[in-house]
Amino acid sequence: MTTLYHNPRCSKSREALHLLEEEGETIEIIKxxxxxxxxxxxxxxxxxxxxxxxxxxxxxxxxxxENYKGKNLTDEEIIDAMIENPKLIERPIAIKGTHAVIGRPPKKVLDIL
Structure with missing residues (x-):
């Protein structure tokens, strides 16, 4: 099973989902x-x-x-910023077992299969 951190409004994320579906992959979609x-x-x-x-x-x-650029943020503060503003998270992210990739370009999601 592949977990896909997905934004349905993003064309790259939709394309990655489609590629995984074409491969017959079982997908857990996390919006x-x-x-x-x-x-x-x-x-x-x-x-x-x-x-x-x-x-x-x-x-x-x-x-x-507007809120973070140019600030000297720790890794923890960067993670907190992404949690508070999830649209800051790069997408899509595909995870299978202990392997993960950012689907940029979307066909990179096939690398974890």
């Missing part, structure tokens, strides 16, 4: 804008991705630019 991950869940996702928290942030989002 993270409606149900943001907890602090611990987001830390685990970041660890699985093998990146730093800032690499999961959509730094071109208005909320980031």
């Amino acid at each position: 993270y804008l409606e149900k943001p991950p907890s602090h611990q869940e987001l830390k685990q996702i970041i660890e699985l991705l093998g990146i730093g928290p800032i690499e999961l942030v959509r730094t071109q989002e208005t909320d980031w630019k």
Whole structure:
């Protein structure tokens, strides 16, 4: 089973979902804008991705630019910012077992199958 952190309004996220469905993958869809991950869940996702928290942030989002850009934030503060403003989380994120990828481009989600 693949878990997909998904935003149905995002074309890249929809495309990633479609690619997984075409592969016959069983998918647990998490609409993270409606149900943001907890602090611990987001830390685990970041660890699985093998990146730093800032690499999961959509730094071109208005909320980031207006409220966080240029500030010297700790990793914990960056994670808290994503939880408070889940649209700052890069999407889509696909997780299968101990492997995770950001679906940019969407076909990257196939790397974990």
